[in-house]
Amino acid sequence: MTINEQFKEYGVVPVVVLNDAKDALPLAKALVEGGLACAEVTFRTDAAEESIRLMSEAYPEMLVGAGTVLTIDQVNRAVKAGAKFIVSPGFDPEIVDYCLENNIPVLPGCITPSEVAQAVKRGLKVVKFFPAEQAGGIAMIKAMAAPYTMVKFMPTGGINTKNLADYLSCDKILCCGGSWMVKGDMIKAGEFDKITAMTKEAVAKVKEIRG
Numbered sequence: 001m002t003i004n005e006q007f008k009e010y011g012v013v014p015v016v017v018l019n020d021a022k023d024a025l026p027l028a029k030a031l032v033e034g035g036l037a038c039a040e041v042t043f044r045t046d047a048a049e050e051s052i053r054l055m056s057e058a059y060p061e062m063l064v065g066a067g068t069v070l071t072i073d074q075v076n077r078a079v080k081a082g083a084k085f086i087v088s089p090g091f092d093p094e095i096v097d098y099c100l101e102n103n104i105p106v107l108p109g110c111i112t113p114s115e116v117a118q119a120v121k122r123g124l125k126v127v128k129f130f131p132a133e134q135a136g137g138i139a140m141i142k143a144m145a146a147p148y149t150m151v152k153f154m155p156t157g158g159i160n161t162k163n164l165a166d167y168l169s170c171d172k173i174l175c176c177g178g179s180w181m182v183k184g185d186m187i188k189a190g191e192f193d194k195i196t197a198m199t200k201e202a203v204a205k206v207k208e209i210r211g
């Protein structure tokens with residue numbers, strides 16, 4: 001399966017902020033047991049690089065990528081650590097071009113037609129839409145995507161089990177990113193069983209929506 005096929009299959013990509021790399025393996029285990037062998041580990045923290053390395057080594061079948069990638073140095077560190085894809089909150093042409101030149105799957109954030117146009121020009125098939133709810137949600141994506149029939153979106157920001165169906169039932173959506181099943185307070189408290197349970201709930205919801 002290609003990465004985009006895997007995104008579609010999962011329907012939801014857990015967006016993870018790890019403050020301490022010691023939590024990376026229990027978290028990966030919780031996600032895999034919950035049925036989502038997939039994570040976007042954000043470079044919001046210094047633990048991201050090591051966490052990606054630990055998760056990728058222990059769970060080679062897991063689709064682990066890097067989020068909040070803001071510099072080319074972070075792209076290189078993430079990929080070296082095992083990241084299989086790069087996500088940025090916004091559209092940074094330098095990062096996108098660097099990834100394309102090096103055959104690294106990249107999903108830049110695009111919330112305006114001008115940004116989508118830049119992605120289309122470069123042949124990208126999937127872009128992030130962040131912050132999804134605040135930027136107009138599914139109504140905005142539907143309206144904006146109409147002229148760009150070749151692009152699919154990974155909305156992230158404010159998505160949870162309550163509004164997941166609004167997004168996933170639209171054919172413009174490849175998958176949704178979200179942190180609701182991997183919230184920082186649960187990680188901090190070591191509530192990995194709860195993370196597995198919420199991940200299972202998310203997987204069940206995707207199945208219910210997509211059939």
Ligand SMILES: O=C(O)C(=O)C[C@H](O)[C@H](O)COP(=O)(O)O
Nearest residue numbers: 015068089156157158159178179
């Ligand atoms: O840091 C980034 O690059 C981001 O893209 C931010 C995350 O995607 C959102 O913070 C997740 O949104 P929530 O599910 O509402 O927590």
